[in-house]
Amino acid sequence: MITYIVQPGDTIKSIAKSYKVSVEKLVLDNGLTNPDNLVVGQSIVIVYPKQTHTVKDGDSLNSIATTYHISVKQLLRNNPILSDRTYIYPGEILIIDYDLEKIGDISTNGYAYPYISKDLLRYILPYLTYLTLFTYGLTSNGELIQIDDTEIIKIAREYQVAPLMLISTILNVGDFSTELTHNILSSKNIQEHLINNIVNNMKVKDYFGLYINFGFILIEDSPAYLDFIKELTDRLAKEGFEICVALAPNIIDQSGVIYKGHDYEGLGKAATAILLMTYDWGKTLGPTTSVAPIPMMRQVFDYSITKIPPAKTYIGIPTFGYDWTLQSISGITIVHYLSNNSAINLAIEKEAVIQYDDYSQSPFYFYEDSTNHILHIVWFEDARSVDAKLKLVTEYGFRGISILNVMEKFPQFWFVLNTQYNIRNAI
Missing domain, CATH: 3.20.20.80 (Glycosidases)
Known part of the structure; x- marks a missing residue:
């Protein structure tokens, strides 16, 4: 598993090109809701497929799973785009397994x-x-x-x-x-x-x-x-x-x-x-x-x-994560809940830089509230x-x-x- 950390000047296209994967797969695998606006310090996970299947006429999830001796649940896990779909279509490429040994x-x-x-x-x-x-x-x-x-x-x-x-x-x-x-x-x-x-x-x-x-x-x-x-x-x-x-x-x-x-x-x-x-x-x-x-x-x-x-x-x-409102870095204050997607979108909005605390092994960033100039720190989860x-x-x-x-x-x-x-x- 490759975990790439976004650097200044990176785009989703440049990362995809460097690692020879499609933009679409990077977006799907990492749940990027705003792929054209990456955050410096954001983590991007890359894992290459080991085996794929090209859908043919008459294929179903059950028949494909049976052919490769895997469960339908595994097929859905490897292809989450199928979660809200009733049909699969000829020519679609489905991932059967990944080129990564299971722990x-x-x-x-x-x-x-x-x-x-x-x-x-x-x-x-x-x-x-x-x-x-x-x-x-x-x-x-x-x-x-x-x-x-x-x-x-x-x-x-x-x-x-x-x-x-x-x-x-x-x-x-x-x-x-x-x-x-x-x-x-x-x-x-x-x-x-x-x-x-x-x-x-x-x-x-x-x-x-x-x-x-x-x-x-x-x-x-x-x-x-x-x-x-x-x-x-x-x-x-x-x-x-x-x-x-x-x-x-x-x-x-x-x-x-x-x-x-x-x-x-x-x-x-x-x-x-x-x-x-x-x-x-x-x-x-x-x-x-x-x-x-x-x-x-x-x-x-x-x-x-x-x-x-x-x-x-x-x-x-x-x-999930927490958005702390600070009077000072060492202050004790009330904290606000936010989802991880919200944490990334807030970082985009505030033009923050994501850092990683090696002690707690968690990502965080600072930003200043433009209305009252109070400093915030946001802790959340990433790959x-x-x-x-x-x-x-x-x-x-x-x-x-x-x-x-x-x-x-x-x-x-x-x-x-x-x-x-x-x-x-x-x-």
Whole structure:
């Protein structure tokens, strides 16, 4: 895999000519929404096809996949332009595989909201092992707050992607309720009622498994939470369902309510799988930092592997960035969320130069707001930061990744993933 960094004077045509690839392929593979206006410091990924197929009369995706002994999902991953198409046409050239040795196997999970567009859903599904729908809410008496998920589950299964039901104690975005968690964990009757509701809903909706995310657990509720997960896991296993428990990123001797309430070792033994939510650093308040700095991720993993089997561990990877408003470079200020495409378009608008922080292994840039002359710093993800995070999966022997989130296109992410890893199926 070649990762080219845009230099002053570069154009998409000059890069394509230098590497003997078409402009169209560079644009598609990297998701360039404004290819005539590249940003100095922007990453461009180049991977050459190893084998291609020219479509003939009578060809279908199934027949082509059968001929080359690959899955239709792999064909769609290698040719994402087909995601919103019903037909293929004679003379089209489809990529069968890439001239790049795969690093290994990986399981992938993506978070989506029920209102995800069907076109976007069909675009990302070929890259996923699991799709998690965000999120079922809970009441204090163990009832489920329903979401509109029936059609999405049906489409996911059509792509052989396992749909996961997510329950959480989130009341607002990122706002976990310790009171709600405490109420549920204080009553065995409520827990039994909740478990029955979960199982019934999973059967009716045709879910494959369950994701559970109870954040900000009080230290005194930790034993009760572990007992609840044990009972929930046992019940789901009898019904043929898997369970994955989301844990806050923890390191040795770290204090705070979000951390101490999660018994890494106990939950690691109890659940089918564990998600380490390693996209928790660049939040709404705090010093400027990338969303998921590699050194911080490593600290979490160095601790987690002493408590949780790596083979049942998923790591969180973000697909978004933050725009920090600064009074000074070292100031502590409020941060604004933005997608990676928005980060690139903002850099174009502000004529910024993208830099790369070798410590956090993340791209960033500065710009000045023309209305109030306040300095901003933008942290986001690109091919280099994605590649660095994915390689941690192999290094630590983890099962896979959980992507927060898949609500916007990030083609470069999927291109880096698909060309270097074999994506597992669960169904």
